[in-house]
Amino acid sequence: MIMLRPNFFAWLGFFSILFLTIPLQSTAVKIQDSDLLMVGFDGIGYETVMEMYRGGYFRDFQPPIPMVATFPSISDPNWAQIMSAPVEPSYTKAHFLMSYKDRNGVGKEVGNILKHITYTPAFEKKFNYKTESPLEHAMNVVWTKTTAHYWIDDLERTLLEQKNPKSPFSAFVVNTDFISHVSGKKETLKYLKFTEGKLKDLRKKYHEKFKRTLDFIIVSDHGNDWVEPKGIDLKPLEKFGWHWNSQLAKPTEYAFVAPEIIAFGAFYVLPKQEKKFAQDLAKLKGIHVTLALEKENVINVYSKSGATQISINPEKRKVGYKVLRGEDSLKQIALFKKTSGPNNSIVKSIELSWDEYFYSSQSTDFPNSLVNAWEGFYKNAKNPAPVLAAAERGYAFTNMTLEILTYLSGLHAMHGSFHKSEVYGVFMSTRPIPVEYIRPWEVRQYLK
Numbered sequence: 001m002i003m004l005r006p007n008f009f010a011w012l013g014f015f016s017i018l019f020l021t022i023p024l025q026s027t028a029v030k031i032q033d034s035d036l037l038m039v040g041f042d043g044i045g046y047e048t049v050m051e052m053y054r055g056g057y058f059r060d061f062q063p064p065i066p067m068v069a070t071f072p073s074i075s076d077p078n079w080a081q082i083m084s085a086p087v088e089p090s091y092t093k094a095h096f097l098m099s100y101k102d103r104n105g106v107g108k109e110v111g112n113i114l115k116h117i118t119y120t121p122a123f124e125k126k127f128n129y130k131t132e133s134p135l136e137h138a139m140n141v142v143w144t145k146t147t148a149h150y151w152i153d154d155l156e157r158t159l160l161e162q163k164n165p166k167s168p169f170s171a172f173v174v175n176t177d178f179i180s181h182v183s184g185k186k187e188t189l190k191y192l193k194f195t196e197g198k199l200k201d202l203r204k205k206y207h208e209k210f211k212r213t214l215d216f217i218i219v220s221d222h223g224n225d226w227v228e229p230k231g232i233d234l235k236p237l238e239k240f241g242w243h244w245n246s247q248l249a250k251p252t253e254y255a256f257v258a259p260e261i262i263a264f265g266a267f268y269v270l271p272k273q274e275k276k277f278a279q280d281l282a283k284l285k286g287i288h289v290t291l292a293l294e295k296e297n298v299i300n301v302y303s304k305s306g307a308t309q310i311s312i313n314p315e316k317r318k319v320g321y322k323v324l325r326g327e328d329s330l331k332q333i334a335l336f337k338k339t340s341g342p343n344n345s346i347v348k349s350i351e352l353s354w355d356e357y358f359y360s361s362q363s364t365d366f367p368n369s370l371v372n373a374w375e376g377f378y379k380n381a382k383n384p385a386p387v388l389a390a391a392e393r394g395y396a397f398t399n400m401t402l403e404i405l406t407y408l409s410g411l412h413a414m415h416g417s418f419h420k421s422e423v424y425g426v427f428m429s430t431r432p433i434p435v436e437y438i439r440p441w442e443v444r445q446y447l448k
């Protein structure tokens, strides 16, 4: 006790100096003495950017981290979360509307490939800079190679022409996803190198004109797996008694809309047929897993080798997981097992908080897949489909028209599934980033 007293006062003195100086320092750090430009690139994967970073590119930036996309790992739901925009009617620009009914049956197809060109989703409107007219939209899709440089040049012009620079300023560049799909990795890397040079240049010009530092955030909504995918053949569903139809009248009919070639499929059947259909669909070549609701907030996952069950508590933000039979195709069960007892003999399945699960699942091939699956039904579409499916790596859901279109131009990248290579978009900034992984809805915290 005698020795503690002098120590106590010494520590007290030390801490009071510390506490007096820390607030002064931290407020000095907190005031951002720079402006911020966020550029959203569609479909640029973490590994692709890391390859460049390791090669010495983007060195004005802090090391990139994965932006872990939700399910499906495609643009609309992920940008909606990133930009905190209203959710779209469905996952893509076309879907099957189950609330429609006439004397022939239930549902009808809404939207099509043209909608891709002419429709502006709600998230796009949240960006300060984006493609404005249908013509500009068309330019993105049709003439990717010749227009690739146009957006960055035009963005630079827009930023530098401001009288009072707006900060944060956000810009959306969609053509990076088309370059990835149509032209492949080499062209994508070329485009990113060009962009890196342009951003460096812009930073210099910005400082000259406004006498302020311009910081950057680059964010991408999902990854892209560098594969030339094979189309999944749905015809074998007939062996199990299922027949495609444009409207659902019988319990053995299903509807499927392929608005683009992606590794994600939304399927529609009449009520009470979901589980049987999901189990049969999972048997098809090229399908990784299928999902159907067992009941509210409980999702069954089917694959060729087994079935598992996800249970979500949205209020407490918790996730539970168990194997129903066979193998766990999402390979998440180890994260939920806890050994206890004297000889570590009792193994019990535990519930995890969404945060705990998010971080621990990054070591698996299907990061955050369980909570993402739930978001697929409850968060990512106004009209969620009754059965969702993810393709195996190297496979995609498609249709004849799309196959003919891509036969002409080729297809070199794929995304939409639960696999890491398709789920990992990228987040990087010239400012420090205090986390190792980021979810789409967390991005907006950095837009200050």
Ligand SMILES: [Zn+2]
Residues within 6 Å of the ligand: 043, 177, 178, 181, 415
């Ligand atoms: Zn895409």
